[in-house]
Amino acid sequence: MAIPGNEKDRVPGVLMVFDAKSGSILAADTMPDGQETYMSPIAFTQPGEQDPTIVFGSGGETLEGHLYVAKLSSLMKRSLGDAKIVASETGHGFVATPSVADINGDGVLDIVAISHASTAFAIDGKDYHVIWKLNVPGTECSNSFAVGYFTDDRTPDFFTFVSQGEWPNNTGSLQIMINGATGAIEHRDDIGCTGFSSPVVYDLNNDGRDEAILSVNTFDCSKGFVTESIDEITNSVIAINFKTGQQQTIDEAQGFKNIFSTPWIGDMDNNGYLDIVYSRYFSRGGLLVFLGMRTKRVELPIRIREKVRWGEYMGSKRDGVFDAND
Numbered sequence: 474m475a476i477p478g479n480e481k482d483r484v485p486g487v488l489m490v491f492d493a494k495s496g497s498i499l500a501a502d503t504m505p506d507g508q509e510t511y512m513s514p515i516a517f518t519q520p521g522e523q524d525p526t527i528v529f530g531s532g533g534e535t536l537e538g539h540l541y542v543a544k545l546s547s548l549m550k551r552s553l554g555d556a557k558i559v560a561s562e563t564g565h566g567f568v569a570t571p572s573v574a575d576i577n578g579d580g581v582l583d584i585v586a587i588s589h590a591s592t593a594f595a596i597d598g599k600d601y602h603v604i605w606k607l608n609v610p611g612t613e614c615s616n617s618f619a620v621g622y623f624t625d626d627r628t629p630d631f632f633t634f635v636s637q638g639e640w641p642n643n644t645g646s647l648q649i650m651i652n653g654a655t656g657a658i659e660h661r662d663d664i665g666c667t668g669f670s671s672p673v674v675y676d677l678n679n680d681g682r683d684e685a686i687l688s689v690n691t692f693d694c695s696k697g698f699v700t701e702s703i704d705e706i707t708n709s710v711i712a713i714n715f716k717t718g719q720q721q722t723i724d725e726a727q728g729f730k731n732i733f734s735t736p737w738i739g740d741m742d743n744n745g746y747l748d749i750v751y752s753r754y755f756s757r758g759g760l761l762v763f764l765g766m767r768t769k770r771v772e773l774p775i776r777i778r779e780k781v782r783w784g785e786y787m788g789s790k791r792d793g794v795f796d797a798n799d
Contacts, residue, residue: 571585
């Protein structure tokens with residue numbers, strides 16, 4: 474019931490561990506800063522360690538927050554007060570789930586996250602210092618990074634969407650690809666309007682560099698995101714070739730939208746060819762009106778040559794970790 478920018482009627486977010494068999498709550502604690510939380514947390518085990526690392530975030534679209542790192546053992550003791558702040562943002566929180574990859578070659582997994590204010594942080598997984606940091610001015614971000622080899626080296630790189638304007642009146646969308654080694658933006662485009670799905674990744678043309686596959690909504694972006702009527706809208710699934718900068722349309726449909734759903738790619742029928750599955754929603758009226766959906770599978774004429782590393786939301790293992798050895 475809280476209005477944007479107002480802390481009245483808000484309660485702290487809670488991080489919880491459930492028993493997968495019985496559904497009972499094994500442990501729970503509130504955000505250390507008392508703020509709300511929207512982020513899907515991640516848990517992973519660093520090489521040589523047994524106690525999993527948890528990464529979680531607080532804050533929202535209009536209230537500040539932090540990115541935290543803690544050990545699972547601390548949460549099990551209900552002591553998130555021991556969590557370490559590794560990044561902070563003023564006036565915005567951390568909504569998008571971070572991605573994890575070794576970007577400095579030391580054998581330790583690093584954390585790459587983006588705040589709702591579109592500040593991207595690369596955090597060293599060994600001592601939590603900031604490896605690089607950048608901001609995309611005039612934009613906001615609720616979309617997680619997809620991870621792949623988008624440049625000509627073997628350091629993982631990062632790609633996502635950011636939304637122009639301020640919530641809840643966001644207009645257009647920007648796509649940014651960040652060089653994982655340097656923190657520089659290597660590719661930037663302004664395809665379509667605001668949406669909150671995340672990209673997936675595969676080397677579609679076998680040139681040694683991955684392409685990003687994403688879902689894009691095209692309509693009159695000047696009307697903003699929260700509007701009662703969108704007369705004409707087209708949803709497209711496209712691939713971006715970062716080597717050439719070209720875009721390839723995989724499929725599109727008029728009168729459909731996709732606000733939140735991330736595509737899935739992989740070999741569904743084990744025939745050696747890449748499949749893509751994605752959902753669209755019938756668009757009548759505003760973007761947030763749900764009137765049913767359609768899920769579609771397309772078999773692409775692309776032979777599977779290597780394992781799909783980032784084929785769904787939070788990666789193909791659904792844990793946010795990019796494994797260079799896969």
